[in-house]
Amino acid sequence: MSAPVSKEGDAGFCWQRLRAFTAARIGLGSAGGSLPTASLLAFQLAHARARDAVHLAYDVDRMLAGITQRGWRALAVASAVRDRAEYLKRPDLGRKLSAESRVLLGDQQPAARRYTLALVIADGLSALAVHHHALPLLDRVVPRLLEWGWDIAPIVVAREGRVALGDEIAGLLPARLVVMLIGERPGLSSPDSLGVYLTYEPTLTCNDAQRNCISNIRPEGLSYDIAGHKLVYLLEEVLRRRLSGVNLKDEFDLLAAPTATAGLVE
Amino acid sequence: MTTYTHSIDGTGYRFEGLRVLLARASPARAGDVLAGLAADSARERVAAQIALSEVPLREFLQQPLIAYEHDEVTRLIIDGHDTVAFAPVSHLTVGGFRDWLLSYAADATSLAQLAPGLTPEMVAAVSKIMRIQDLVIVAAKCRVVTRFRNTIGLAGCLSTRLQPNHPTDDRKGIAASILDGLLLGSGDAVIGINPATDSLQAIIPLLQLVDDVRERYRIPTQSCVLTHVTQQIQAIERGAPVDLVFQSIAGTQQANSSFGIDLALLAEARAAALSLQRGTRGDNVMYFETGQGSALSANAHHGVDQQTCEARAYAVARAYQPLLVNSVVGFIGPEYLHNGKEIQRAGLEDHFCGKLLGLPMGCDVCYTNHAEADQDDMDTLLTLLGVAGCTYIMGVPGADDIMLNYQSSSFHDALYLRQVLGLKPAPEFQQWLQHMGIFDSAARVHRLGLDHTLLGLTGPVGA
Helix, strand or coil, X not given: CCCCECCHHHHHHHHHHHHHHCCCCCXXXXXXXXXXXXXXXXXXXXXXHHHHHHCCCCCHHHHHHHHHHCCECEEEEEECCCCHHHHHHCHHHHCCECHHHHHHHHCCCCCCCCEEEEEEEECCCCHHHXXXXXXXXXXXXXXXXXXXXXXXXXXXXXXXXXCCHHHHHHHHCCEEEEEEEEECCCCCCCCCCEEXXXXXXXXXXXXXHHEEEEEEECCCCECHHHXXXXXXXXXXXXXXXXXXXXXXXXXXXXXXXXXXXXXCEC | CCEEEEEXXXXXXXXXXXXXXXXXXXXXXXXXXXXXXXXXXXXHHHHHHHXXXXXXXXXXXXXXXXXXXXXXXXXXXXXXXCHXXXXXXXXXXXXXXXXXXXXXXXXXXHHHHHHHHCCHHXXXXXXXXXXXXXXXXXXXXXXXXXXXXXXXXXXXXXXXXXXXXXXCCXXXXXXXXXXXXXXXXXXXXXXXXXCCCCCHHHHHHHHHHHHHHHHHCCCCCCEEECCCHHHHHHHHHCCCCCCCEXXXXXXXXXXXXXXXXXXHHHHHHHHHHHHHCCCCCXXXXXXXXXXXXXXXXXXXXXXXXXXXXXXXXXXXXXXXXXXXXXXXXXXXXXXXXXXXXXXXXXXXXXXXXXXXXXXXXXXXXXXXXXXXXXXXXXXXXXXXXXXXXXCEEEEEHHHEECCXXXXXXXXXXXXXXXXXXXXXXXXXXXXXXXHCCCECCCCCECCECCCCHHHHHHHHHCC
């Protein structure tokens, strides 16, 4: 049967209508209790696509160009990982800067200045995700923050990075708050899902409970507008409450957002 | 600290303390290499396994792997140890324990009586000198039964968690996946949603959605929205219909702290869930997920290998009498479990250790797209777990979780396993499926008419 309901044409129509509300693989039909051939092969193809996507290289030059086109400053760094194969096996190295990148970031800020916010765009497990979604998301966030006078560090483009790489970057810039935009692990239906992690006062011993996360940012998932709105809201809350992570939930009010001289725009 | 030694072909191998011995004896996997804990050679691994086989079980009580003063999980393990239950095996070494587990004397009754006398370290140790078939046969002898609105874990049963996740928590999308799952006989362990958004405002409507569906069709099952435990406590305080309280847990205090929890918080959550008295068959109100590598991932493993850390998480779980516990074995990624072979072994170890410690152990048979694994690997693990008597597996539409971005088991996978091994859902759920005309008397899926009442589940859209 083509679906677990009886009248062939009507059954297909029914599932087709339901598929308008989800990309989940519903109404696949069955052969006995098992998957019918077409559904089985469709899955194999999706997996093949995802496998190929995992190994796509990060186009750092294109990302830098996109940032500078917007009139923002940018820096390129790399983690201590040598290549993609090592990235997959050694997350510890993906959380540390390469020696050169550490020097580069350390040299950025000779004065005792501390940015309010560091923004990092890392490839993570899907360069495709940051290629597609990182800048459209920042377009909905950065101009607003600049308007409010936030002191934002040059945007850091980080190759072969993990979430915690942002902690070291924020420490060197230095910045009070770090937002990491990173490619999430590709799913069969979503090879390009972007994740965003916020950490207040990041240190090298931070754990995940100290971070807030916005996940699945892509047009088919969480839209740029909603994700951007949420990110701005969380940024304000984090600064007001002077904390991030699980303790931030459902606690509001207090203080005003700090102001400082512009740092992102030259 | 005791030094353990063994010589092979004139080469002496020394292992300083139980932590090192356990780690070196552990069958090869990426996470232990990453942590710098794995054996350097195949011979060193077997030397460690032989030395480990000669260690008396009592020694695990005398030498905690993580200091009693510094870790509340260690304190839970040591303080909660039942010496009376331990008595039947207290004279044995790890190797002798393996032989005893395989003996005909070890049956469902004696294993259930023994469970409170075992520590996670003993169970992890013996698993390291067991082959796949040993892990399967011993786990298959264990019987752990839990209850909330139905009965989970009876002999001859395989349950499923219906996992209808949606990337934006769209209610109609989630309802469509629930419909698909129910029509394929899934959902007796729990209908459990991982929300995309971790906020109270997001989870309360989801709790309401599943509860409405369950009430409307009188489905003998339970629901859960898998968010942080603090959110669920708040949801309970606001009067939301919370059946099971979920939390991810790990095997060290520090790793749990990285999840934003401690043992006191779990006790608070359980008390909150119990206060609602929503269970009709029993009061197992907790649902836990675990996974090898979580402690290392939080840099909180204290030099303990990932499989032993995982077993310690089960000591945490059993303190709260959960309805369901499962390892999400392949979710964590290839830096911890590199390929299909490592995922398969880990899944069977987790199931074995959990069952031996008295837990209603299921498994999320799964992998990610950056691991060296595919559907054939999952079929192998699924089949082995079915033979081992796994309590439940996941049911995800087409095995593709579009929110968490990984591949789990599908509704069809459960039908396959039930058919090939003659397994059935929980009896109350089985009865409901037959009453609704979804299963026939041989537990095969029926073709349903478009006028089927369940199609109303998705509202006017699906009707």
